[in-house]
Amino acid sequence: MDIESLRSFLSSISLTNNQINEIVREYPNIIQILKENRVNEIDISKLHGIGPYILKVIERKINSNLSYTEFPEVFGEFINLHIAKQLKEKYKLLSEITREMNKNPYKYLCSLDGISFKTADSIILKLSKRGNQLDFNLPSNFMQSKDRCTQGILFLLNQNEMSGNTNMSIALLKKTTSKIST
Numbered sequence: 001m002d003i004e005s006l007r008s009f010l011s012s013i014s015l016t017n018n019q020i021n022e023i024v025r026e027y028p029n030i031i032q033i034l035k036e037n038r039v040n041e042i043d044i045s046k047l048h049g050i051g052p053y054i055l056k057v058i059e060r061k062i063n064s065n066l067s068y069t070e071f072p073e074v075f076g077e078f079i080n081l082h083i084a085k086q087l088k089e090k091y092k093l094l095s096e097i098t099r100e101m102n103k104n105p106y107k108y109l110c111s112l113d114g115i116s117f118k119t120a121d122s123i124i125l126k127l128s129k130r131g132n133q134l135d136f137n138l139p140s141n142f143m144q145s146k147d148r149c150t151q152g153i154l155f156l157l158n159q160n161e162m163s164g165n166t167n168m169s170i171a172l173l174k175k176t177t178s179k180i181s182t
Contacts, residue, residue, distance in 0.1 A: 001031055012084075013061040019054070022047045034062050086112045105142075106151035117155030118180065121148070152180055 001009070003024060009031075010020045023030055026046045033041055044055055090112070091097045100108045109120035128142070142148060156176050160168045 003028060006031065009065075010062075013065050015058060015061070018049050019058065022050055023058070031062065031066070034059060035066060082114065083112060104147045106145075106147045110151050110155070117151050120151065121180075152177060156180065 006024060006028060007020055010023060015023070027033060027042060030042075033039065039055075039059055042055065044050055044052060047055070050058070087097055091100060105124050106117065106120050109115050109123060110117055115123075124142075153173070156173060157168060160176075
């Protein structure tokens with residue numbers, strides 16, 4: 001796990017910035033140390049502001065979330081631990097996530113709790129612009145894909161309904177669609 005992924009993971013399990021900085025400085029391989037049950041190798045005298053009790057709390061938090069450590073490596077800063085847990089619950093293997101993300105990325109992400117079309121769009125656009133370990137292959141015309149258009153329209157209709165409206169004119173739908181499609 002690279003340093004930025006480690007920072008992202010440690011932040012997602014609610015460690016303070018000071019705790020993150022101390023761990024990254026002294027034990028950038030802390031995940032590996034805990035996976036191999038070598039916690040006795042951690043010298044708390046090197047970790048300013050982290051005593052035996054806090055170390056146990058950190059160890060418990062990391063161990064209870066170890067199955068999610070691969071997600072920051074794959075998705076980087078684009079998802080948080082809450083989303084990673086949903087991905088892992090819905091599909092156990094990264095290969096299954098890859099398959100679904102390549103098939104219908106918008107539908108897949110929008111089906112997760114707390115992921116709106118705008119958030120999904122942001123994640124997908126960022127993933128498409130950088131190399132990633134998901135083998136994430138978007139078609140060159142994905143900005144006009146049926147999946148993106150469908151999820152965008154459903155998002156707008158849901159937003160309209162949440163505002164207390166039970167219908168929407170085609171003209172208004174076209175106007176609001178153009179605002180989110182760029």
